[in-house]
Each structure stands twice: as C-alpha cells, then as structure tokens.
Amino acid sequence: MARRTTAPPPEDFEERIVDIDVSSEMRTSYLEYAYSVIYQRALPDARDGLKPVQRRILYSMSEMGLRPDRGHVKSSRVVGDVMGKLHPHGDSAIYDALVRLAQPFSMRLPLVDGHGNFGSPDDSPAAMRYTEARLAPGAMLMVESLDEDTVDFKPNYDGQETEPTVMPSAFPNLLVNGTSGIAVGMATNMAPHNLTEVVAAARHLIKKPEATLDELMKYVPGPDLPTGGSIIGLQGVRDAYESGRGTFRMRATCAVEQITPRRKGIVVTELPYNVGPERVVAKIKELVTSKKLQGIADLKDLTDRHKGLRLVIEIKNGFIPEAVLEELYRLTPMEETFGINNVALVDGQPRTLGLREMLQVYVDHRIEVVRRRSEFRRRKRQERLHLVDGLIIALLNIDEVIQVIRSSDDSAQARTRLMDVFELSEIQAAYILDTPLRRLTKYDKLELDREKQTLSDEIAALTEILSSPARLRQVVSGELADVAKRYGTPRRTVLLEAPGVARTPIQSLQVADDPCLALLSSTGLLARTSDASPLAGEGERTAHDVLVSVVRTSVRGEVGVVTSHGRLIRVQVVDLPTLPPSANPPSLSGGHPVSEYVSLEPDEKVVGLGALDPDGPGLALGTAQGVVKRVVPDYPANRDDFEVITLKEGDRVVGAVELVSEDHDLVFISSDAQLLRYSAELVRPQGRPAGGMAGIRLDGDARVIWFGAVDPERPGHVVTIAGSSTALPGTQVGGGKVSDYAEFPAKGRATGGVRAQRFLKGEDELLLAWAGPAPAKAVSTVGKPVPLPEELGRRDGSGVRLTHTIGAAGGALAAGPGAPADEETPPEE
Structure with a gap:
C-alpha cells in the first residue's frame, strides 16, 4: 500500500509526486517516537540517575544562581527558563518534575528546596505561580565542578545554547x-536507598573491584524509603539486586496504644512509600461501611506539620487490636507491594541493572569525572605557573624590562623585544605588559615566590593522581566519604524477614466470650476478672479491695448499673478493665470510675450491679423509706436506660443486689441500729413500673442505710458503726462493732427487726452498716484499708472506739499482690 504526497511546486511550477510506502513510513515514525521517549524523556542515565528534564532543571537553576544561600524565586520563572532554552515539551511536564525533586516524601535526598505547597501523597501541588524554589544542598553535589570540563556538553534543541549530557554527580x-x-515498551521503577549505606558499598567496590553481591549487600541490605515504614521479606530485594527485577512488601509502622482509659487503638506513624493518609482513611471507611472490616470504633487523622503523620484507629472493646491490625494490612494500603525494575541508560542503551552493575557504572563515571577535573585543574595551574615564572623574570630584571618597553615604538614591538631579550613566551610577554607597575615591587616578588611554590605542589599532587589509578580511586573514595559524613542520615525503613505464620483469621478478631465476674468497689471502681473463679484467699491487704457488688456474667455480656434514683443503665462487660486471674488475687485499683460508663445527676449514686439474666431470680432493691422490691427480669432489649422501680417522693434506693437464689436472706439495717432479715421468698416479684412493698417498719425519723442479700448457709459478719447525727460527715471516727450474722434471728417481712448495736454516750445513729460473708473488710473514703475491731459475741453490744475513719465496709476482693496500700483513688460521689 502506498500513499501519494504532493511536494511543494518548484519554481517552474511543474507538479512532482513522491511515492511513499505507508508501512515503512509508520515504522520509521514510530521508531523515532519510541527512541525520543526512551532517550529524551522517560529513562534516567545510570551515571547521574537523572532524566533529561531533571538534568535540565538542575542545570538551569545552577546557571540562574539559585544556590541554597540565595533567595527563592517563583517556580514559573524556573519552568520558563528550562522550557525556553532546553526542554521544549510543555510547562506541565517540567513543573511536575520540579515538584518531585522537592518532595521529601518522594526523594530520599531532595534536590530542590521548595517554598509553598508542593503537594502530599494525596494532594497535588499548588500552581507554579504560587510556589517558589531554589537548589537544595544535595543538588550542589550534582552540579559541582560542572565548569571544570568534567562532563561533555551538547547543543540544545535549537543550537543556540549548550547543556551537559550528564551531571558530575558527587553521590x-x-x-x-x-x-x-514509563517509556515505549519498557518502564523503570527504582526504590530509594540510604545515602550512607550506598556510599559505603561504592567505596567497598572501589577498594575491591571484584566484590560480590553478598559483600555489597552487607552495606546495602535493602531500600530505605523516605516515608519510613517496614519492608517485609528480603528475598525479593535480593532478586532485584541480583537481576534487576524483584518485588517486596511495604508495611506501615503501627503501635497498639491505650487511646482512652476504656479503649485501645492502633496508632499509625509511618505509611508505605507513595501512600497517603487520606487514601488509607477512605479505604478503611469503605470497608467498615460495607461491613468487610470489623472492630473499628473510630478513625481520626491527627497529622500535622509538627508531629508528622498520626492516624489513630480506635478499636471496639471485645476485639483483639493485633488481629484487627492484620486485617488492615491485608485489606488496606497500609501494606503495599513495590515492584523493582532497574532499567536505565548505559552508554546510550537501556539496560536492566543489578546492584553491583549500578554501583559499577556510577564508580566508573565518578572516576572519569575526577580524572577530567584533575586534568583541568592541573592545566589551569600550569598555565598560571607559566605566567608567574614570567613575572618573576620581569621582577628580577625590572630595569631592563622598563628600558625595553620605553624604547619600543608600540606594544607589539615591546612584546616581541621582551620575548627575544628574556626568552619569554608570547603569553608571558603579553601578561607582563598588562601587569600594573604597582605589582612589580619587592613585596610582590615574595608573594609570587609563595604562589609558585603552591602551584608547584598542587601540580605535583594532581600529577600523582593522574599517573596513579590507585591514587585516583582513593580520591574518589575519600570524596564519597565526605559526602556521606555531611549529608548522611540514619535509616528510616526497618527491614524484616518474611513472617512464617499465617494471618489471623477474621473469626478470631473478637475476644472470646469467656465467663467472668463484674465487680463494683466501694470507691466506685468497675472492673472484671479474667475468669469466673470465685473470689477467695487471704493475704496482704490492698487498696480498693472492698466490694459493693459481684455479678457473674461473660466477657461479651451486659450488666446493669442500678442508681439511687431507681434507674438501670446497661454497661458492656467487655468495656470494663480486666484484672489478673483470681489465682493471684489482685487489687481493684486497676478498675475505672463508674462515671466513665454512666452519666449521673448531681444527687444520684450507684448502689449496685445486676446481671440482666432473663432466667434468673432478678434484682432485689431496698429504699431509704423501707420499701423492698424484687424486679421481674423482663428488661427492654432496645433501651440502655430505664427505671426498675417507681419511687415515692423523697425516697431513694440504698441497695441493689442480683439474687443468686430465693433461699438467700434480704437484709435491712436502719439508722436506729435495727437489723431485719427474712427469706427472699417472702417478696413477690413485680414488674418494672411497680413501686415495691413494705420491707421494714421504721420508727420515727429512722431510715434504711443499708440493704442487701446474704447467704444464711455461709459464715457471715455484720458491721455497724455508730456516731452522732449532728457531726459533719467524715469528721468523726465513731464506734464500730463486728458481729456474727447468725446471732440475728430471721423475722417476718415489714416488721421492726432486732437491735444491732447499743449506742453509747454521744451516739444516736448508725453512720455505716453492712452484712455479708466473712471476713468483713473496711476502707477509708479513698480506698485505703482500715482495720476493724475483733468480732463481738453479742449482737446488741456497744461498739469499740475506732482509730480511723471508715468510708465503707463490705466483702473483700481476694487479697494478694496488687496496688500498694497507700495508693489513693478519688471515690465516686
């Protein structure tokens, strides 16, 4: 197939038609296009690691004088200069290359110092008219000695300017x-590395040209990415270093931290190379919305310019943070794959290079640069020495020189006569004629002698370098060492061998629904045990070990917090802090205040816990006015806060307990030291709206100060502390008594009970009371253990004067190693 084209008509206007084969034309045009893309745009030179546009940017900025010690200029000015003189391919391509050279998250050693918005891994930079740029200190290493004939220059696209074919590249x-x-039919993708490590490997190769890959990898174990993170699996890295192609996995740097007192979270401080936080956040939100990822309660991006990257992923209680993190690695860009393809131009040809080949190409280039630089410097010093020798001859024969010059008709004759009389060269004679007379003094003679000696020494040193390949390589190695010392930084990326364990399956993200005990202390701390073993044991007393409620439940279950206003508030057991197993009895000081889980009114207090078991006996409540109620365990499933008793005006709940059995006693203790106990069977369960029934008959202004349930089959204690009703709360110690629970006879419901303590002079009411399984324990208002008097045989005897103020009495959390006895936690009001 052929195409006919009409050539421009000649001067004689005769038509001339040229036949061209279309397939040949297309092949030729495509090859020219491919060649242009490969050699002029897409692939870097293996010697300096720069693409043509990058090289032209650095050269233009160097020619413009935009050094690190100068001010920034508009990026558009740089782009215009590059495009007008060297790179006629459009301003957007030039600006994109300029931006990448300035991005610290793209370059391990940035070559452009940018001022303004140069973008992020998620966002594009501002327009070139808004940003400013100058060369970074690292770029000066690329362009140094450029004016010392170290590299070849070539004409620019229009032949009016010249540009370097390669940079000297001091690193x-x-x-x-x-x-x-991405070129035509090929692409390159190379990972950044640590400058100190690469220089060490290059110096080793200079010292031992036959060095193997294994030896070089001792210095360069793997890439060092600008964004840090971790590299998982080094086999792909070795493959890339050996053949030029390989893959490795990058992981974000994360830590599991206690985000709030109640929840843990995953804090991300470093992301994989070329991955931004917005991309990770968007992917996590998508997975959570589609329910492909479980266990995430909240996600916050707290990244700023001072603290750097900080993504906080809050984990729901009941989920294992480490397992959720594995899922994040699997499903989100927090773990990415980097494919290495080391394609670069070597002697004008694209080649796939391994680590040793890339280092060898650079070392050869650097040796050639230093050799040409040394030749240039020696030549310049030889030329200067030649002139200095002429000046010295003129100074030694100053009178004759002046006479020759004065007797000459013109400068040309003077130059010729000086050459003949003193055997000078034409350059020396011309330089003498151009030298001012003020320099031809005795002092200048001394300076010239010193300069001659310095030049001679420098020429000798340069000659030694040029005449000795070993010395030349030593100079190159020393300069590389200086560069590493000045610009080297510690490694940012952690290298890890590939893990040999399988990923955690999604089924194991959640905490197992094991049996446990929910605990409420007298100081208002909530916690749970790690198992459902009974609390038992004796030993050293610890802080906060007096319990108000103990409820048997499971980790993924719920308990109800009962308040003095008759409300029940659901609390997830998994949200409670876990205490160590009861085999080593702990202190409850590791619990969290109940105020972190429920919102209370100013005059509202928590009085107990309930298990919310629909098949159990239910809650038993006692009020200050002597009302008792057993609540039918028919709690609304769609409400987290509801009433379990209708209180009369002025009344309040003083005790709430989850009945374990109907055989247990319900016990009231009033302020006038009356104790009434009777079987729970005597109280008929009622629905939630009911107001209860008469529980104890109170005399006068007496009120119930304690209500609970006691197992009559177990040894028990009754603790009562009497004092004056006129004293301010917490200011009197009072008289205390500990009695055997069996000394108190059971009576009928709604009766007056029996006396629990005889008041002494100055005592007119009970300040505090408790009944339950022995042994009884007491603590101060801040949870510090307080001793109780010995058990008294008589139930109605008088109390013993106490030595410490008691804030609460109750059952003991099993004693053992725990918080120190002097640890104080503010009580729950």
Whole structure:
C-alpha cells in the first residue's frame, strides 16, 4: 500500500509526486517516537540517575544562581527558563518534575528546596505561580565542578545554547533517590536507598573491584524509603539486586496504644512509600461501611506539620487490636507491594541493572569525572605557573624590562623585544605588559615566590593522581566519604524477614466470650476478672479491695448499673478493665470510675450491679423509706436506660443486689441500729413500673442505710458503726462493732427487726452498716484499708472506739499482690 504526497511546486511550477510506502513510513515514525521517549524523556542515565528534564532543571537553576544561600524565586520563572532554552515539551511536564525533586516524601535526598505547597501523597501541588524554589544542598553535589570540563556538553534543541549530557554527580543519585518512568515498551521503577549505606558499598567496590553481591549487600541490605515504614521479606530485594527485577512488601509502622482509659487503638506513624493518609482513611471507611472490616470504633487523622503523620484507629472493646491490625494490612494500603525494575541508560542503551552493575557504572563515571577535573585543574595551574615564572623574570630584571618597553615604538614591538631579550613566551610577554607597575615591587616578588611554590605542589599532587589509578580511586573514595559524613542520615525503613505464620483469621478478631465476674468497689471502681473463679484467699491487704457488688456474667455480656434514683443503665462487660486471674488475687485499683460508663445527676449514686439474666431470680432493691422490691427480669432489649422501680417522693434506693437464689436472706439495717432479715421468698416479684412493698417498719425519723442479700448457709459478719447525727460527715471516727450474722434471728417481712448495736454516750445513729460473708473488710473514703475491731459475741453490744475513719465496709476482693496500700483513688460521689 502506498500513499501519494504532493511536494511543494518548484519554481517552474511543474507538479512532482513522491511515492511513499505507508508501512515503512509508520515504522520509521514510530521508531523515532519510541527512541525520543526512551532517550529524551522517560529513562534516567545510570551515571547521574537523572532524566533529561531533571538534568535540565538542575542545570538551569545552577546557571540562574539559585544556590541554597540565595533567595527563592517563583517556580514559573524556573519552568520558563528550562522550557525556553532546553526542554521544549510543555510547562506541565517540567513543573511536575520540579515538584518531585522537592518532595521529601518522594526523594530520599531532595534536590530542590521548595517554598509553598508542593503537594502530599494525596494532594497535588499548588500552581507554579504560587510556589517558589531554589537548589537544595544535595543538588550542589550534582552540579559541582560542572565548569571544570568534567562532563561533555551538547547543543540544545535549537543550537543556540549548550547543556551537559550528564551531571558530575558527587553521590550515587540513581540508588539514593530512585526513579520511575514509563517509556515505549519498557518502564523503570527504582526504590530509594540510604545515602550512607550506598556510599559505603561504592567505596567497598572501589577498594575491591571484584566484590560480590553478598559483600555489597552487607552495606546495602535493602531500600530505605523516605516515608519510613517496614519492608517485609528480603528475598525479593535480593532478586532485584541480583537481576534487576524483584518485588517486596511495604508495611506501615503501627503501635497498639491505650487511646482512652476504656479503649485501645492502633496508632499509625509511618505509611508505605507513595501512600497517603487520606487514601488509607477512605479505604478503611469503605470497608467498615460495607461491613468487610470489623472492630473499628473510630478513625481520626491527627497529622500535622509538627508531629508528622498520626492516624489513630480506635478499636471496639471485645476485639483483639493485633488481629484487627492484620486485617488492615491485608485489606488496606497500609501494606503495599513495590515492584523493582532497574532499567536505565548505559552508554546510550537501556539496560536492566543489578546492584553491583549500578554501583559499577556510577564508580566508573565518578572516576572519569575526577580524572577530567584533575586534568583541568592541573592545566589551569600550569598555565598560571607559566605566567608567574614570567613575572618573576620581569621582577628580577625590572630595569631592563622598563628600558625595553620605553624604547619600543608600540606594544607589539615591546612584546616581541621582551620575548627575544628574556626568552619569554608570547603569553608571558603579553601578561607582563598588562601587569600594573604597582605589582612589580619587592613585596610582590615574595608573594609570587609563595604562589609558585603552591602551584608547584598542587601540580605535583594532581600529577600523582593522574599517573596513579590507585591514587585516583582513593580520591574518589575519600570524596564519597565526605559526602556521606555531611549529608548522611540514619535509616528510616526497618527491614524484616518474611513472617512464617499465617494471618489471623477474621473469626478470631473478637475476644472470646469467656465467663467472668463484674465487680463494683466501694470507691466506685468497675472492673472484671479474667475468669469466673470465685473470689477467695487471704493475704496482704490492698487498696480498693472492698466490694459493693459481684455479678457473674461473660466477657461479651451486659450488666446493669442500678442508681439511687431507681434507674438501670446497661454497661458492656467487655468495656470494663480486666484484672489478673483470681489465682493471684489482685487489687481493684486497676478498675475505672463508674462515671466513665454512666452519666449521673448531681444527687444520684450507684448502689449496685445486676446481671440482666432473663432466667434468673432478678434484682432485689431496698429504699431509704423501707420499701423492698424484687424486679421481674423482663428488661427492654432496645433501651440502655430505664427505671426498675417507681419511687415515692423523697425516697431513694440504698441497695441493689442480683439474687443468686430465693433461699438467700434480704437484709435491712436502719439508722436506729435495727437489723431485719427474712427469706427472699417472702417478696413477690413485680414488674418494672411497680413501686415495691413494705420491707421494714421504721420508727420515727429512722431510715434504711443499708440493704442487701446474704447467704444464711455461709459464715457471715455484720458491721455497724455508730456516731452522732449532728457531726459533719467524715469528721468523726465513731464506734464500730463486728458481729456474727447468725446471732440475728430471721423475722417476718415489714416488721421492726432486732437491735444491732447499743449506742453509747454521744451516739444516736448508725453512720455505716453492712452484712455479708466473712471476713468483713473496711476502707477509708479513698480506698485505703482500715482495720476493724475483733468480732463481738453479742449482737446488741456497744461498739469499740475506732482509730480511723471508715468510708465503707463490705466483702473483700481476694487479697494478694496488687496496688500498694497507700495508693489513693478519688471515690465516686
């Protein structure tokens, strides 16, 4: 198939038609296009690691004088200069390359110092008219000695300017900063590395040119990404270092922390290379919305310019944070794969390079740069020495020189006569004629002698470098060491071998629904045990070990918090802090205040816990006015807060207990020291709206100060503390008594009970009372253990003067190693 084209008509206007084969034309045009993309745009040179546009940006900024010690200029000015002189491919491509050179999250050693919004892994940068730029200190290593004939120059696209074909590159930029690009039929993707490590490997290769890959990998064990994180599995890295192709997995840096007193969370401080926080946040939200990811309660991006990246992923109680983290690695960009494809131009040809080949290409280039630089410097010093020798001859023969010059007709004759008389070269003679007379003094003679000696020494040193390949390599190695010392930084990316264990399955994200005990202390602390073993044991007393309620439940179950206003508030057991197993009895000081779980009114208090078991006996409540109620365990499933008793005006709940059995006693103790106990069977269960029934008959202004349930088959104690009703609360110690629970006879419901303590002079009411299984314990208002008097045989005897103020009495959480006895936690009001 052929195409006919009409050529421009010649001067004689005769038509001329040229036949062209279309397939040949397309093949030729496509190859030219592919060649242009590969060599002029997409692939870096293996020697300096720069693409043509990057090289042109750095060269133009160097020519513009935009050094690190100068001020920033508008990026559009740089882009315009590059586009107008060297790179006629559009401003957007130039600005994109400029931006990447300035991004610290893209470059391990940035080459451009940007001022303004240069973007983030999630967002694009501001327009070039808003941002400013100058060369970074690292870029000066790329362009230094550029004016010392270290590299070749070539004409620009229109032949009016010249540009370097490669940069001198005082550090291995290709390995340090990596690169990426897509050409025609090939692509490159190189990971950044640590400057100190790469330089150490290059110096080792200079010292031992036959070094193996294993030796070099002792210095360069793997990539060092600008964003930190971790690299999981090093086999892919070794494959890439050996063949030029390989893959490895990048992981975010995370830590499981206690975000709030009640919840743990995953804190992300580093993300994989080229992954931004907004992308991770969006993916997590998508997975949570689609219910493909469980256990996440909240997600906050607390990243700022001072603290850096900080993503806080709050984990729901009942889920294992480590297992949720494994799912995040599996389902989100918090773990990504990086494919290494080390394609670069070597002698103008694209090649796939391993670690050793890349280092060798750079070392050869750097040796050539230093050799050419040394030749240039020696030549310049030889030329200067030649002139200095001429000046010295002129100073030694100053009178004759002046006479020759004065007797000459013109400067040309003077130059010729000086050359003939003193055997000078034309350059020396011209320089003498151009030298001011003020420099031809005795003092200048001394300066010239010193300069001659310095030049001679420098020429000798440069000659030694040029004449000795070993010395040349030593100079290159020393300069690399200086660069690493000045610009090297610690490694950011952690290298980890591939884990040999399977990922945690989704079924195991949640905490197991094991049996446990929910606990409420007298100081208002909530906690749960790690199992349902009975609380038992004796030993050293610890703080906060007096219990108000103990409810048997399971980790993923619920308990109800009963308040003095007759409300029941649901609390998830999994939200409660876990105490160690009861085999080593702990203190409840590790619990959390109940105020963290429920909102209370100013005059409202928590009086007990309930198990919310629909098949159990239900709750038993006692009020200050002597009302008793057993609540039918028919609690609404769709409400977290509801009433369990209708209280009369001025009344309040003083005790709430989950009945374990109807054979247990319900016990009232009033302020006038009356104790009444009777079987729970005597109280008929009622629905939630009911107001209860008469529980104890009270005399005068007496009120119920304690209500609870006691197992009559177990040894028990009754604790009563008497004092004056006119004293301010907490200011009197009072008289205390501990009695055997069996000394108190059972009576009928709604009767007056029996006396529990005889008042002494100055005592007119009970300040505090409790009945329950022995042994009884007491604590101060801040949970510190307080001793109780010995058990008294008589139930109606008088109390013993106490030595400490008692804030609460009750059953003991099993004693043992725990919080120190002097630890204080504010009580729950």
